[in-house]
Amino acid sequence: MSENNIKHSGDYFVNLIKSLTGEILKASDQISYDRKIPDQLLKKMTKSGFFRLLVPRKFGGYEIDFIKYLEIISIVSMIDASLAWCLNQNNVLGTLAAFMPEKLALEIWNDPETVLSNGPSVNSAAVILEDGYCLSGRWDFSSGFQHANWLVALATVINPNRTSDEREEIRNMLLRKKDVEIVDTWDVNGLRGTGSFSFIADEVFVDHSKTFIEGAPPLHSGPIYVIPKALMFSSGFATVALGVARSSLNYAIKLANEKTPSKQMMLRDQQSVQREIGKLEATYRSAKAYLDNAVSELWESSLLTGNIEEPFKADLRLSSTNAIRQSVSIVDGSYSLVGSNAIFNFNPIQRKFEDIHAISQQVQGRMEHYDSVGRFFLGMEHKGLF
Secondary structure, eight states, X not given: OHHHHHHOOHHHHHHHHHHTHHHHHHHHHHHHHHTSOOHHHHHXXXXXXXXXXXXXXXXXXXXXXXXXXXXXXXXXXXTOHHHHHHHHHHHHHHGGXXXXXXXXXXXXXXXXXXXXXXXXXXXXXXXXOSSEEEEEEEEEXXXXXXXXXEEEEEEEEEOTTOOTTSOOOEEEEEEOGGGSEEEOOOOOSTTGGGOOEEEEEEEEEEEGGGEEETTOOOSSOOGGGGSOHHHHHHHHHHHHHHHHHHHHHHHHHHHHTTOOOTTSOOGGXXXXXXXXXXXXXXXXXXXXXXXXXXXXHHHHHHHHHSOOOHHHHHHHHHHHHHHHHHHHHHHHHHHHHHOGGGGSTTSHHHHHHHHHHHHHHSGGGOTHHHHHHHHHHTTSOOOOOO
């Protein structure tokens, strides 16, 4: 299996996802309505390996080039942001295979249909028992929850013997859906298809073998596993945002070449429209170029040295947040150009408008990241998600 996986390069998966774009487009409305990936499309994507792109080859994954990985996310995001979001969320979680005990990784990824989901915790706690932990807490925004078959719950370990100078231990706890209470909170418009449900654990026993420490170095070497998860999430979700922006601007350009508003010239012949298209195009290209350059430099550093210095991390954090914030402006500008028809659900730009504003509210798009990177450039302690 490992030899076969090596043959499946990043280019292989880029070409494969391009062959599925028609099917993804056809399923887009159903993805939004059902708040999940349709079973047939999901089965095809899991069978093809799209949910283990970053999993170590040793465990049946592909460890593809990170730049090629983001190209795949970009292609999908131009068609359906929710599917692209889930694809990024679930693949980044797949890198956990490099950090957990080998026996656990093999158990999880021996199933070709394995997909992981998680979410930020709310008052989670894991009380130490003789051979495991008693886990309680709530985890929200678990993207891809409906198609996931393993849940990752981050929890603070409650250790009565911890001394005041010892840091709190945080562990990843691997759960099944049967172990938790599912809470359907996902009554939203933007990114509706992600089905980002919540789940609750109420004094659930978790065997020690199903846990591992968060923040420990990887047990499996490779350039992908040097990249902090926070930056994989940020660059992936920034790529989703740029895909939504690009497809929105493409739609506005197409419409400008076709539409003549009542008692006006054709949109393309109006100077204000020409100027706005030019400004939006410049905004998109500059944001994408900055992100692409930051990703390229960080990835090259990881490949050549097996290490990523702080300036590369800061640059990727800044370019990711910038890409998300600028994408909002691009979609808003494109939406405005479309006119009154933009508000109808039959118009594809309406969902893109909803999606981009949902993306902007997610942790990777927070304005506070500018503060954190600003402190870094000022030579101060940044305490950011680098």
